[in-house]
Amino acid sequence: MNNSKRMANLFMDGSGLPYDLAYHSANFTLDPFITVGAGAAFNTVNNFYTIPVSTGTKVSIMGSYTQVSFAYQLGAGFNLLTTKPLSFSIGYRYLDAGNFRTDNYLRDLNVITVPWRGKLRTQEVYATLRYLIS
DSSP states (O other), X not given: OEEEEEEEEEEEEGGGSSSOOOEXXXXXXXXXXXXXXXXXXXXXXXXXXXXXXXXXXXXXXXXXXXXXXXXXXXEEEEXXXXXXXXXXXXXXXXXXXXXXXXXXXXXXXXXXXXXOEEEEEEEEEEEEEEEOOO
């Protein structure tokens, strides 16, 4: 299965808002952020086949099938900016990359099955450490 996305994204941090939501101290700044994105996902199923136990060889091979779906992502987190050239970020992202399906395919010698269908979704928690070179 292949998935490619074309999305427009918006990133906004707390210090960029009219009411500064960042926490500032003498040694660091803690700056919250949010991100949203929307666009299209191109979900392709290819090289899909069945190996029956009776023969042990490939019986069915489906051609590539691509389904275009609406995709979106949402995220939030915090940037920790220090007075040194180091910064640290921690965040969360939810991605819904839409739907996928297979084409009709031959499952075993003479049995044609209906397409498999599913949804592509993921959640991640991530951390980033950056060293800024001036």
